[in-house]
Amino acid sequence: MHGFGRYLAAALAARFASEGMAMAVVLLAVERTGSAAHGAFVLTAWLAPHVLAAPLAGAAAARARRPRLFHVGALAGFTVAAAVLAALLGRAPAPLVLVVAVIGGSCGPMVTGGMSSLVTGLVPAGAGRDRAYSWDASTYNAASITAPAAVSLIAALLSAGPAMALLVVAGALAAVLAATLPYGDPGAGTPSSGPRAGLGAGLVALWRIHELRAITSATTLAFVGIGSLTTVSVLLATRLDSPGAGGLLMTAFAVGALAGTLALGRITAVPPGRLARWAMAATGVALAGASFTTSLPVGVALFAAAGVCDGPILTATLRIRSQYAPDAVRTQVFTLGAGLKVTAASLGAALVGLAAEAPPRVLLAGISVLLLASALLHALVAARGPAAAGAATEPSEGSARAPFGPRTPAGP
Structure with a gap:
């Protein structure tokens, strides 16, 4: 289970950022524009690419010659998009904000399912891997509890801007931790080895x-x-x-x-x-x-x-x-x-x-x-x-x- 502890920390940080986006975007839109509908449109642009980007992201990850760079790059793209949204939402033209949201949302599948696919390379098959997936699943649940609560609390005490900044920091932490992980499959070669699958x-x-x-x-x-x-x-x-x-x-x-x-x-x-x-x-x-x-x-x-x-x-x-x-x-x-x-x-x-x-x-x-x-x-x-x-x-x-x-x- 070499590196699995760091993986859990990276997964929790990434999913904390992802789970908090919905509330943070809406609160930021209301704070700056007075319209929750504007936030809903931005959130839709963030979520909509998930199913379309999923096969592209999965195929690209499988074909990547440097899987570490690809996974870290996806987390970094997610984080940078969230940071740009925090700066532009309510201040820049809506089309530009929506484009940024689509780009950030396209990285979403690698934050969720893409990260879970790494567990196979960190934990050998058997009961240990089954338990590892239980811990991995718990990061989703823990993030779904803590992220909205943290965003709401910071927005109430300070403003929605710092709440969004917290998510950016969490995303950056996930990217840094992901860079330290081993990217190999015990007994199965690296994720990019073997025949490459089509889209x-x-x-x-x-x-x-x-x-x-x-x-x-x-x-x-x-x-x-x-x-x-x-x-x-x-x-x-x-x-x-x-x-x-x-x-x-x-x-x-x-x-x-x-x-x-x-x-x-x-x-x-x-x-x-x-x-x-x-x-x-x-x-x-x-x-x-x-x-x-x-x-x-x-x-x-x-x-x-x-x-x-x-x-x-x-x-x-x-x-x-x-x-x-x-x-x-x-x-x-x-x-x-x-x-x-x-x-x-x-x-x-x-x-x-x-x-x-x-x-x-x-x-x-x-x-x-x-x-x-x-x-x-x-x-x-x-x-x-x-x-x-x-x-x-x-x-x-x-x-x-x-x-x-x-x-x-x-x-x-």
Whole structure:
């Protein structure tokens, strides 16, 4: 596990910067222009490139002769774009600001899935790597809790400018730490060794390898619901006569997710596909219960329970990508998976915006239905793969790297 501690620090710093961008951009726009809508447009420009840039970023990372330079450069590009946005937002022409946001957002897939793809090169295969992905997933949860809170607090005490500066410092720290990491795969050569995959190879792998297809389709559908949860939590809190408690509900969900990641995400006795499926179903059940509550404390408890159930999903997803993605397209698989989830979450947020007049309980029930449907979708897709024929062993490192031939299933 040489360098894994530094990796976790780099990942946490990078994801802290990424998670804080949404709130910081909106607060900065309101502070300088008086319009939250302006901030929303800039944020959309920041998020929109994720799914389009994901295959490009993944293919470029796989082909990079100097992977250290590429990964550090992506983090540096993210950081510089955030710094330029902090300087220009509300002061420069909107088209220029949007262009900068698009450039910065194009680096986003390397901050999320791109960094997770490095774990394979830091930790040998086996239970240790499974635990490593649990820790990696916890950096997302920890960042989702701390970044918005830190941005809000600094903006309230000082202004949105210093809050944005904090994110820039975090991004710079991530880039510096990433420069110190070893960029090699124990027993598999460097990320750039071996045959080079084409631009669409990651999409082909996601479709042809049934374990990847099952988890990607299921989590993408789930994130249509998860992406709308923040807005729905605000609406639900208002319905419970506590208009300011939407943040409390989401904080409970995020804290629960961190706890679930650290506790349940380490389970290695259960195949990761099955763990993800159960976790999606349990999250849906907990949110369904929250849709019927008339008490804020009960709602907070159920959101926390839903978060605990949601926590293992990311860990299981990362394990599946690591086990089944061929070496040549591993980074593409990670970045594409992350890009699809961000896009799905954006779609969910847009859909709930269109349906905002509906009763909050109905909207929350709809989210729970999406999560239950995700669990069912995973079961159906997984059942159609080789695992259904009776082979239920974990893939060996060699079989997991075979480009696109027959694969040994994980038996989710």
